[in-house]
Amino acid sequence: MVFAGQGDARRSMSLLWRTEQPAQRRRGPGPGPRPGLSADAIVTAAIAVADEDGMAALSMRAVGERLGRTAMALYTYVPSKSELLDLMYDAVHAELPTRYAGIDNWRTGLTDWAHDTLAFLLRHPWVLQVSQARPVLGPHEYAGLDTLVRLLNGTGLDASLRRRLVGTLTHFVRGCAGTVAEARQAAAVTGESDEEWWFARSALLGEVAPDFADRYPSLSAMESEGTPQQPPSAPGEEAMPYLEREARETFAVGLDVMLDGIDAAIRRMGTP
Amino acid sequence: MVFAGQGDARRSMSLLWRTEQPAQRRRGPGPGPRPGLSADAIVTAAIAVADEDGMAALSMRAVGERLGRTAMALYTYVPSKSELLDLMYDAVHAELPTRYAGIDNWRTGLTDWAHDTLAFLLRHPWVLQVSQARPVLGPHEYAGLDTLVRLLNGTGLDASLRRRLVGTLTHFVRGCAGTVAEARQAAAVTGESDEEWWFARSALLGEVAPDFADRYPSLSAMESEGTPQQPPSAPGEEAMPYLEREARETFAVGLDVMLDGIDAAIRRMGTP
DNA sequence: CGAAGTTACTTTATGACGTAAGGAGTCGCA
DNA sequence: TGCGACTCCTTACGTCATAAAGTAACTTCG
Numbered sequence: 061m062v063f064a065g066q067g068d069a070r071r072s073m074s075l076l077w078r079t080e081q082p083a084q085r086r087r088g089p090g091p092g093p094r095p096g097l098s099a100d101a102i103v104t105a106a107i108a109v110a111d112e113d114g115m116a117a118l119s120m121r122a123v124g125e126r127l128g129r130t131a132m133a134l135y136t137y138v139p140s141k142s143e144l145l146d147l148m149y150d151a152v153h154a155e156l157p158t159r160y161a162g163i164d165n166w167r168t169g170l171t172d173w174a175h176d177t178l179a180f181l182l183r184h185p186w187v188l189q190v191s192q193a194r195p196v197l198g199p200h201e202y203a204g205l206d207t208l209v210r211l212l213n214g215t216g217l218d219a220s221l222r223r224r225l226v227g228t229l230t231h232f233v234r235g236c237a238g239t240v241a242e243a244r245q246a247a248a249v250t251g252e253s254d255e256e257w258w259f260a261r262s263a264l265l266g267e268v269a270p271d272f273a274d275r276y277p278s279l280s281a282m283e284s285e286g287t288p289q290q291p292p293s294a295p296g297e298e299a300m301p302y303l304e305r306e307a308r309e310t311f312a313v314g315l316d317v318m319l320d321g322i323d324a325a326i327r328r329m330g331t332p
Numbered sequence: 333m334v335f336a337g338q339g340d341a342r343r344s345m346s347l348l349w350r351t352e353q354p355a356q357r358r359r360g361p362g363p364g365p366r367p368g369l370s371a372d373a374i375v376t377a378a379i380a381v382a383d384e385d386g387m388a389a390l391s392m393r394a395v396g397e398r399l400g401r402t403a404m405a406l407y408t409y410v411p412s413k414s415e416l417l418d419l420m421y422d423a424v425h426a427e428l429p430t431r432y433a434g435i436d437n438w439r440t441g442l443t444d445w446a447h448d449t450l451a452f453l454l455r456h457p458w459v460l461q462v463s464q465a466r467p468v469l470g471p472h473e474y475a476g477l478d479t480l481v482r483l484l485n486g487t488g489l490d491a492s493l494r495r496r497l498v499g500t501l502t503h504f505v506r507g508c509a510g511t512v513a514e515a516r517q518a519a520a521v522t523g524e525s526d527e528e529w530w531f532a533r534s535a536l537l538g539e540v541a542p543d544f545a546d547r548y549p550s551l552s553a554m555e556s557e558g559t560p561q562q563p564p565s566a567p568g569e570e571a572m573p574y575l576e577r578e579a580r581e582t583f584a585v586g587l588d589v590m591l592d593g594i595d596a597a598i599r600r601m602g603t604p
Numbered sequence: 605c606g607a608a609g610t611t612a613c614t615t616t617a618t619g620a621c622g623t624a625a626g627g628a629g630t631c632g633c634a
Numbered sequence: 635t636g637c638g639a640c641t642c643c644t645t646a647c648g649t650c651a652t653a654a655a656g657t658a659a660c661t662t663c664g
Contacts, residue, residue, distance in 0.1 A: 209550040239499070261345075309495075
């Protein structure tokens with residue numbers, strides 16, 4: 061987990077909400093030899109690094125290199141790596157859709173929201189590694205939050221209950237996204253596909269725990285019963301990796317279960 | 333996020349499942365001057381470091397220091413930090429309860445499980461920062477998984493559905509635990525309480541976004557409506573920090589919503 | 605025109621990290 | 635007494651964020 065927002069709070073909020081004093085610039089002197097960087101350019105480059113190579117690869121050197129500068133050049137525009145992370149975090153949240161057609165139907169609205177949010181998190185998996193407590197409090201994150209609340213308003217539930225549902229739904233989507241993201245990263249880092257990994261590991265597991273079925277009877281029973289034979293993927297379409305397919309199944313099923321639970325709360329409200 | 337299990341898979345599984353060759357030891361020589369370390373002692377010390385000071389403070393140097401050795405001394409017993417993490421991860425999972433009284437009542441069983449798991453994760457918050465994809469596959473983690481599956485068996489649902497519920501419930505509990513854990517860590521690192529933090533931040537927010545209520549109408553309405561006046565905590569009992577209280581509310585409400593969703597699935601099964 | 609001031613950027617340095625390499629000390633057994 | 639096995643230490647390398655100080659280019663002023 062990477063902690064953002066460690067720097068000067070006022071400076072950080074200024075940068076996030078773009079309330080920097082516009083004057084003062086070009087007051088006397090002029091720029092140096094180069095075309096000149098900007099905080100925006102740095103944030104864009106940093107997002108590209110994180111998207112492509114993951115949070116672990118996000119170093120000031122890497123961002124600087126992408127811009128043809130040294131790491132230290134960035135500190136002219138960005139106070140620290142922590143603040144840069146804040147800016148990156150809020151910048152990508154601008155991608156979240158804010159308009160949903162069926163506001164009258166809370167269920168389809170929330171389903172769409174969940175799918176969009178999952179897709180967003182898979183485009184920018186490093187977002188999951190930014191601490192959630194003490195949130196960044198940027199304008200785009202708030203916009204995303206406002207959208208979710210608006211969709212929840214359609215349920216007609218109490219404000220106090222809606223408040224909790226925001227966290228519940230977010231936890232779930234983030235959890236699913238995390239599983240997929242980590243599986244992808246593991247595959248990228250090790251160069252070993254999910255299938256290869258699982259094949260090797262289950263062989264070792266058989267060596268090392270020959271009594272597996274006796275030690276974990278419920279788990280074993282469920283696995284042998286509940287694992288469907290997967291159909292071979294249609295020719296021409298890329299087979300989805302094992303762990304990712306599992307995670308997406310969990311997402312679909314779990315989302316329906318949660319929405320059923322919300323539905324139950326709505327019904328209960330009608331007939332107390 | 334910290335990735336474990338990067339080392340030699342066979343060695344790692346051997347260590348996890350304690351299938352090291354027992355011979356070979358003390359074959360010819362004797363130990364050096366010191367009483368002698370062991371993998372177990374190192375794992376215990378490493379868990380203590382991570383529990384007390386967080387994952388960021390878990391360095392080989394720090395663990396060695398706690399044992400009165402240098403960082404390099406650990407490498408005699410543990411192949412790498414990654415493997416040490418595997419061992420730590422599985423070792424703490426031994427704390428998870430495996431017996432639950434009311435197996436006949438799936439709802440109370442799952443509720444107890446969720447509370448126990450939350451408490452476990454809050455005792456060892458660094459567990460949340462170990463990657464979930466490509467799991468560690470140790471005996472104690474499997475025991476915890478088997479327990480959850482056993483409780484889910486009480487629902488009578490299909491194996492394929494139960495499979496997905498494992499992930500759904502886990503994501504939710506982990507998400508709640510993560511919020512609390514991160515809030516605690518932020519408070520510990522910055523020395524600033526949730527209340528102080530929020531007070532300072534909301535003042536800045538008012539400066540920087542005076543039109544907040546207009547920009548985020550749904551969110552603002554929900555906040556002003558759904559935030560209860562919190563009663564002053566009884567004298568003598570420690571007031572729970574703001575963010576932690578919020579997270580625990582989300583946990584309680586969200587868990588009930590999820591269990592209602594499971595209940596709906598059970599009813600649907602009865603009357604197709 | 606030249607000096608001074610301002611900014612953009614680089615170089616260098618510090619103390620952290622994981623861990624490779626190469627000892628040094630101690631013991632059992634020959 | 636010497637050898638091999640074993641534990642543990644010192645040193646070293648390349649990485650990280652970032653503090654401090656230096657350099658180069660430009661604008662403005664004298």
